[in-house]
Amino acid sequence: MTGTSHVFIGLAGYAALAFHTPLPFSMTTTTAAVVGSLAPDIDHPSSRVGRLLWPISYPLARIFGHRGLTHSALALLGLVVAVALVDEPVVTTLIAFAVGYALHLAADACTTQGVVLLYPARKRFRAPITVRTGGPGEWALTALILLLAAASVVLHPAGPDLPWP
Numbered sequence: 001m002t003g004t005s006h007v008f009i010g011l012a013g014y015a016a017l018a019f020h021t022p023l024p025f026s027m028t029t030t031t032a033a034v035v036g037s038l039a040p041d042i043d044h045p046s047s048r049v050g051r052l053l054w055p056i057s058y059p060l061a062r063i064f065g066h067r068g069l070t071h072s073a074l075a076l077l078g079l080v081v082a083v084a085l086v087d088e089p090v091v092t093t094l095i096a097f098a099v100g101y102a103l104h105l106a107a108d109a110c111t112t113q114g115v116v117l118l119y120p121a122r123k124r125f126r127a128p129i130t131v132r133t134g135g136p137g138e139w140a141l142t143a144l145i146l147l148l149a150a151a152s153v154v155l156h157p158a159g160p161d162l163p164w165p
C-alpha cells in the first residue's frame, strides 16, 4: 500500500481503537500511531520513511528485502517486548506506535504482494480479497476502512462524545 493509505488507516484505526478502549487519544499517541503505520516501509528506500532514513533503509533493503523482516511477526514481537520493558509515559506511546505498525502489516496483507509474516520463512500471507498497491482498489479499501472506523465511533451506544475530551 502507499504511504498515504497507511497514514489514513493507521490514524483511523488507532482513533477507533482509542474510542473503544482505555488507550488515550492525544497528539502524542496519534502521532506515534501514524509514525508506526509508516515504519515497516523503512525497508524500502523509495518509501517516505525510507527516503528520510536512507542510511538505515538501504542496508535493510539489501539484507532483508522489501516486506521482509520489518513486515514480520518477529518485528511485532520485538515491539511487544519493548512495550513490556518500558514504563509510563513511554509505554503508552510505544503501544500506539505498535498499533500503527500492526495496522500497516494488516493493510499490506490486503495487497496482491501480501506479507511474509513468518519471516525468515518465505510463505506470503494475503487476505482473501486483495488489491493492487496504488490502484483504485486500494483507495476503495482505504475509504471503506475510514468509514468503518467512523461508524464504530458514531454508532457506539455511548455516542461520539465519550470518552474523548
Ligand SMILES: [Zn+2]
Binding pocket: 001, 040, 041, 067, 071, 104, 108
Ligand atoms: Zn509495507
